[in-house]
Amino acid sequence: MSNARVKVGDVLIYTKTTERYRIIQIKNFECLLICMDISKLKISRHDLKDIIVALESELFMLQEDTNADLILDDNEDMVFNKRLTIINAIMNRINNDLLSLIDGRQGILIKEISSEYNVSVVFIYKYLRVFLQGGMNYQVLYNKYSNCGGKGKEKKYTTKKAGRISSNSLVPLDDEVLHNFEKMLKYYVKKKCKVAKKDLYEKMIMDFYTQEIQLFDEIEYILKPISQIPSKRQFYYWLNKKITIADRYKIEFGSSVAKNDIRPLTSDTLYRNYGAGYCFEMDEMETDFYLVSSFNRSYRIGRAILYVIIDTYSKEIVGISVGLNNNSWNGANLALLNMIEDKVEYCKKYGVTIQEDEWPVSKLIPQSIRVDNGSEYICNSFYQFIGEQGINIQHVTAGCGSLKPNVEQSFNQFNKLLNGKIEGQIYKEHNSRHIEKATLNIYEFTQIVIYFVLNYNSRYMKSYPRDKDLISNNIKSIPNEIWNYSIYKHGCIRSVYSVPNFKFSLLKEGKARITRNGIEFKRLIYLPDDTEWINKELVSVAMLGARKLSIRYDDRNTNNIYFNDGEKIVIATLNVNKSINKPYLDLNWVDFDIQKELEKTEIINADLNNTSNNIHAKRKINEIVNRAKDSSNNIPIEKKIYALIGLMKREN
Numbered sequence: 001m002s003n004a005r006v007k008v009g010d011v012l013i014y015t016k017t018t019e020r021y022r023i024i025q026i027k028n029f030e031c032l033l034i035c036m037d038i039s040k041l042k043i044s045r046h047d048l049k050d051i052i053v054a055l056e057s058e059l060f061m062l063q064e065d066t067n068a069d070l071i072l073d074d075n076e077d078m079v080f081n082k083r084l085t086i087i088n089a090i091m092n093r094i095n096n097d098l099l100s101l102i103d104g105r106q107g108i109l110i111k112e113i114s115s116e117y118n119v120s121v122v123f124i125y126k127y128l129r130v131f132l133q134g135g136m137n138y139q140v141l142y143n144k145y146s147n148c149g150g151k152g153k154e155k156k157y158t159t160k161k162a163g164r165i166s167s168n169s170l171v172p173l174d175d176e177v178l179h180n181f182e183k184m185l186k187y188y189v190k191k192k193c194k195v196a197k198k199d200l201y202e203k204m205i206m207d208f209y210t211q212e213i214q215l216f217d218e219i220e221y222i223l224k225p226i227s228q229i230p231s232k233r234q235f236y237y238w239l240n241k242k243i244t245i246a247d248r249y250k251i252e253f254g255s256s257v258a259k260n261d262i263r264p265l266t267s268d269t270l271y272r273n274y275g276a277g278y279c280f281e282m283d284e285m286e287t288d289f290y291l292v293s294s295f296n297r298s299y300r301i302g303r304a305i306l307y308v309i310i311d312t313y314s315k316e317i318v319g320i321s322v323g324l325n326n327n328s329w330n331g332a333n334l335a336l337l338n339m340i341e342d343k344v345e346y347c348k349k350y351g352v353t354i355q356e357d358e359w360p361v362s363k364l365i366p367q368s369i370r371v372d373n374g375s376e377y378i379c380n381s382f383y384q385f386i387g388e389q390g391i392n393i394q395h396v397t398a399g400c401g402s403l404k405p406n407v408e409q410s411f412n413q414f415n416k417l418l419n420g421k422i423e424g425q426i427y428k429e430h431n432s433r434h435i436e437k438a439t440l441n442i443y444e445f446t447q448i449v450i451y452f453v454l455n456y457n458s459r460y461m462k463s464y465p466r467d468k469d470l471i472s473n474n475i476k477s478i479p480n481e482i483w484n485y486s487i488y489k490h491g492c493i494r495s496v497y498s499v500p501n502f503k504f505s506l507l508k509e510g511k512a513r514i515t516r517n518g519i520e521f522k523r524l525i526y527l528p529d530d531t532e533w534i535n536k537e538l539v540s541v542a543m544l545g546a547r548k549l550s551i552r553y554d555d556r557n558t559n560n561i562y563f564n565d566g567e568k569i570v571i572a573t574l575n576v577n578k579s580i581n582k583p584y585l586d587l588n589w590v591d592f593d594i595q596k597e598l599e600k601t602e603i604i605n606a607d608l609n610n611t612s613n614n615i616h617a618k619r620k621i622n623e624i625v626n627r628a629k630d631s632s633n634n635i636p637i638e639k640k641i642y643a644l645i646g647l648m649k650r651e652n
Contacts, residue, residue, distance in 0.1 A: 006051060009135040011036070011063040023051075023610060024132050025098045032098050034132045041129040043102045062230075073593075082119075083127050083141040089113055090128060098132075108266035115467040134529075170232045173238070180208045181230075182236050188239070193252045201235050256399035265424045269406055270465065276314045276486035277493025279394070280366040281407040282335065283308065286326055288415070288426040290438035291445055293598075294591040300438050301594050303426075304445050307335035307415070310407045312370070313492075314482035315461060317410060317453045318361045323555065324590055332376040333506045334555060336385070340364065340496050340503075349557070349586075350447050358454055360484055364493045365502075368392035368403050414452055442588055462505070500569045504562055507552035512561065514538075515546045519561065519572050521553070522592070524581055526561050533565060556590045 012021045012033065024043070025032040031051050035042040054060045091242050093109055094100040100109070110128075114121045127141060134140030134307050171177060184204045188195060195203075209229045210221045223229065243251070250258040273279060284307045293299040302324045309319035319339030327333040343359040369391055371377040377395070386393050396403035419425070424438030433486065440448075457479045464477035475485045487493055496502045514519035519526040528534050541547060551563045553571075574581050584592055 004029075005055065006048075006062065012051070012055075013061040013063055015059060015061055022133060022135060024136065027097070027099075030099075031044075032102070034129075036133050039129075040354070041101075041106075041125055041132075043132070045099070045102060062111045080142055084138060086113060086119065086124055086127065087118060087131050087138075087141070090124075101128075103441060110237060130415055132565075136514050164449065169235070171228060173230070173234065177230055178238075180204060181235065183207075184235075185239065186241055188243070189251055193243070193248045197236055197239065198232075200239075201232055202303045204235065205229065256397070259397065259400055265402065268465075275311050275490025275492040276311050277364060277366050278490075279312045279368045279370055280318065280334070280339075280375075281310050281312055281370045281404045282319075283404060283407045283411075284326065284331060284376075285411045285414075289422055289440065290325075290424040290426070290435050290443050291420070292424075293594050294437050294441040294443060294587065296598065297439070297441070299594070299598065300435050301442075301590070304442070305331055306411075306449060307331050308407050308410050309335050309339050309369075309581065310410055311366075311479075311483065312406050314479050314486055315464070316361065316479040316483040317405055317455055320449055320453060321556075322442060322449055324442075327375045329376045329379050329381045329652065330508060330555060332382065333385075333508070337503060337506045337554070349448055350443065352447060352450050354454065357480065357484075359457060360480060363496045363499060366388055366391060368394055369494060369578070370394040370396060372396055372404070373398045388505060389502070410456060412455060414449075417452055417455075418448070433572070442590060488580075504552060504564070507554055507562060510551050510553055512549045512551045512563075513546045514541050514549050516542055517548060517578070518575055519551070519563075520546075521551060521561055524558065524584060524598070525575045525578045528570050528572040529577045530565075530570060533570070553589065557590055558584050558587045558589060 006023060006026070008023055008026055010023050012023065016022070019255065020036040021033040021044075022036055023031060024034050026048060029048045031046050031048045033044050035044070036585065047468045048392045051060070055062060056372070089107065090113060091553075093113075102105065108125050110121055112125055113119075130140055131138075173181075181204075184200055188200055205219075205223065208225045211224055213220050213222055246258070246262060249262060253369070267280075269281075284305055284605060285302045287306050289304050291301050291304050293301050305323050305326045307319075307321040307323075309318060310317050319337075321331055321334035321338055339361070340363050342362045344354055344356055347354050347359070370384070371393065376382060383393075401408040422440065424434050426442065428432045459477070460577055461477040464482075466475070466477060469489070470485070472481065473485065475481050512519050512522060512526075513522075516538055517525050518534065518538070520529070549563055551561045553561045559574050563570055563572065574585060576582060576585060
């Protein structure tokens, strides 16, 4: 019968009693078993055939050796080497034949080893047993300190104080004391860990370890005997064991802040980043600057909201937008639109002249974009845009700036550049008067942002970790240089297939009317370049009346609106031949809407004033008419008739 079914090291489980036996030797169709899970060296000899039969009859169950390798401490080498030397000496004396250890023959051998190596017989028996029970694996000779100490288990206290004897009599931590400690812990957590431990301890003494006495008809509170009061050391030790430094930080500042501030930073944004354009980060910041209206600088319109899109590989800022919409798709869409715009033409609109290599980003979209859970990034419009362009979206936890550090760092750099240099900046002072001091409008603030971006993209980054490829090709740690080289080398970026369609999908929707004047939107008149189409429409509305038209518009400029005529995207331009349009040329829609709101207020006030003037005029007219009536009533009727006859004669 083959013995392939069992091997040295296997564990046999006796099914009736669940006792375990390990096979330590198979030789000459004999099998040696050592009893496990006991503290004695108990070895027995059996025929291999009997073991096989017992396994087949399921009297024994076979379990393979599951001893895992241990991670060992260098400090244990001395102890281990001593035990290893003893075991090797025994195995050499018996020539690795374990039959010499049964039938009482092991006693003489162990005594010889004991005297030779100056160790006790008990010591040798113990580690010989451990060695054989462990499948003759030398690693079992190490001390398994990891199994000691009762880690994770709550200590059970008795009525007797545990530990060393203290100079002060300490109270045993029984159920009552622990209950008081738990109440103080709840109070500590409720107060966000901002109560000093000393004050917390004194509150516990005041609540649980004082007693009332009546003295001269007055109630006094005195402390219980010191033998009944837990010490500060006991309370502090228990509290520190229950709340770690990390737990205290979470309770005090919140789990989201703690996750951001004390989270281990095991990698950076270049990890699994395959080049420029592979992943962009996008976020917005409510700046510390108030803006004024472009029409009337005495009117404050609100705080500027800055949206930024940045490439995680090169740290190049690829898109921006400035507006008043916070956590809104109407602000995020403009940053995405700026991402693919020709930056030379974009800067030209704001009076800034640049060369293409100063901001070399246009007509390109990323493989993926990393955003938080702001409302603008979980709306249907954003998901629709992402789906249409085939961009992967990576949502990170809200409030964790360390998960999108590049765009957060750009905001920090922006604030450092402008702090103290612009009127209207918000300070944490009750008398800062930042609203009154505001001087910049959206156009001017956008100019400042553009100059910041140009400076940011051309700066040298001291801490940028260049790889071998960048170093060997002498690429400096400058965003523009890294961007240009990576676009050429890696090609992770994707070109926009149709810029007009891309732009049209991001623009804000609106409703216009086609009238005899042209396309009327918000009382401004537009004419498309397609004169044949507009002439047909103008004739049609002249006969049938005005009709509605779905259009889209760019919040940053009133000069153009866009619509789809069924075949292509048509651009309609502001008709400057109409006097009503001239004041609003090259204006942003934010200023336009604010100006219209101001005009509405003026019209309401003017209507009230006109009504008052009309009433005053009508009263004066009525007074004149009434005086004339009174004067006429005093004239006799005969005189009136004679006067009328005389008038008729003169007319004839």
